[in-house]
Amino acid sequence: MLYFPGPHSYTGEDVLELHGHGGPAVMNLLLKSCLNAGARLAQPGEFTLRAYLNNKIDLVQAESVAAIIEASTHEAARCAINSLQGHFSARIETLVGLLITLRMLIEATLDFPEDEIDNLKTLQIREKLDHIVAQLEQTLSGARQGNLLQEGIRIVLVGAPNVGKSSLLNQLVEEDAAIVTEIPGTTRDTIQRTIIMAGMPIHIVDTAGLRETGDIVEQKGIERTLAAIKRANLVLRLLDSSQHQPAAPDPIKQYIPDDKPQITVFNKIDLRNENPRMEGDDHNSSIHLSAKTGAGIELLRQKILHLAGWQFNHAGEGIFMARQRHLEALTQASAHLQNAQEYTEAEYQLELLAEELRLAQSALSTITGQFTADDLLGEIFSHFCIGK
Incomplete structure (x- = not known):
């Protein structure tokens, strides 16, 4: 028996592992005894789901576990490991942080509507927005490459x-x-x-x-x-x-x-x-x-x-494991930011600019699971194998 006290286990909970010796017959007897004592069989992906719910990993890292298992090439496995180690999530969190800062500046400007145009120029809102767009496009490019590696x-x-x-x-x-x-x-x-x-x-x-x-x-x-x-x-x-x-x-x-x-x-x-x-x-x-x-x-x-659209990179730098839902979220965020760029050029459009930034932030947050519906979680973890 091996005991892993929480929160230092994989799931973040208290975990007891029973290691049996012998062939399948012995293991089946051990499993039957556990079930008779009140235990139940794990659902596909349940251990990783618990790790996500207990904030041990985010949703991108959870999906990376399945991606490593499914990887058909060394490059795909390396790409999935990059995401499991948090590199993709860090990119998303950086973008979200930049959007939050920009939204704070714009919300403050809304309190003084008579000076909004001058404030936009003084605070370099457009320059900051262009920087975020460039960072997002770079992340989207790496995600597309990762999706090609995976799919x-x-x-x-x-x-x-x-x-x-x-x-x-x-x-x-x-x-x-x-x-x-x-x-x-x-x-x-x-x-x-x-x-x-x-x-x-x-x-x-x-x-x-x-x-x-x-x-x-x-x-x-x-x-x-x-x-x-x-x-x-x-x-x-x-x-x-x-x-x-x-x-x-x-x-x-x-x-x-x-x-x-x-x-x-x-x-x-x-x-x-x-x-x-x-x-x-x-x-x-x-x-x-x-x-x-x-x-x-x-x-x-x-x-x-x-x-x-494949750009071969032996080092795998800047390439992340990306599911189709990640690409859709990144694309949605990109579209909202492009709308936001247009609103920076128009007068009396500050509220619309703030709303587009909020929508872009919301789209990015679904990637790491900060705002994720329960039915999406069920769909994601149902594709895991039992024991993960």
């Missing part, structure tokens, strides 16, 4: 049958993940593989070729292709460069939403003796490559990382 991006390969989607998948994952034949329609279901590209997880989905068909099995595969496109962060639209006519319409394009990020991949340049190349900008980019020989694959990898 990665989902890429879907689409195109007509036999344009080389499966060959491209095999090149990217560097293994024979999909069957490659000259027969159109070989792939009838989605095939997913996850690779690590410059430290970031990339979830690649090969799909059935899009075409009109009476084959029921192939139709089901096409339905899954359309569903995969909706879930994708990036679409690689493949064309056969040996047969494609630039002026001819591409029937595949109709299946891809206009606002969906995509790269047009002209495959099979080996049949035309062409060199690999990249064309266009971020909104209309294309790459000419050969999935058969591998020519141009490195160009494609670089473009994928660029469009994902």
Whole structure:
């Protein structure tokens, strides 16, 4: 037995650990005896929840525990450890502190409305606000990188049958993940593989070729292709460069939403003796490559990382584990601060300026759990494993 008196235990409460020797049968008997004595099984994440409720850790640190367990790369684990050690929380607390100070200055100015414009200039309200905005954008950038490390991006390969989607998948994952034949329609279901590209997880989905068909099995595969496109962060639209006519319409394009990020991949340049190349900008980019020989694959990898917004940092400095809710809160705070910047330029808008700062502070406070609804806590800790 090991006894950890509060508040020096993980949860901050008095904790007694029973360590049994032997196989599962002995441990089950020990567990049964504890339950018969009035104990109950812990809920998923309950120990970490208790640590949060007892102010041992904040909400970001609590979520970092799950992030460390889920980490698929060394970089993701290091990023989660940064957050567990309080680096992300410290950034948020600094921003909240700066907002509180700025709000105090503005509230004081509200007491003397006849001098509010002069006071705004004298107190350098706009300069202080611009400094907070810059700090927030830096934090948001690091959080986005951390989210990419944790979640990665989902890429879907689409195109007509036999344009080389499966060959491209095999090149990217560097293994024979999909069957490659000259027969159109070989792939009838989605095939997913996850690779690590410059430290970031990339979830690649090969799909059935899009075409009109009476084959029921192939139709089901096409339905899954359309569903995969909706879930994708990036679409690689493949064309056969040996047969494609630039002026001819591409029937595949109709299946891809206009606002969906995509790269047009002209495959099979080996049949035309062409060199690999990249064309266009971020909104209309294309790459000419050969999935058969591998020519141009490195160009494609670089473009994928660029469009994902990934900035590889071996040291992991300034990168924090961030869930989607963190990004949403930071984005909301950024929007409120941008509104606040506009109100500093307008007369008689001081009350609106103060309100935007309050809303920004409230959004940031939800990240560390200073203002968090009980239903959100239940959602967060329900994803933990039992015993954490």
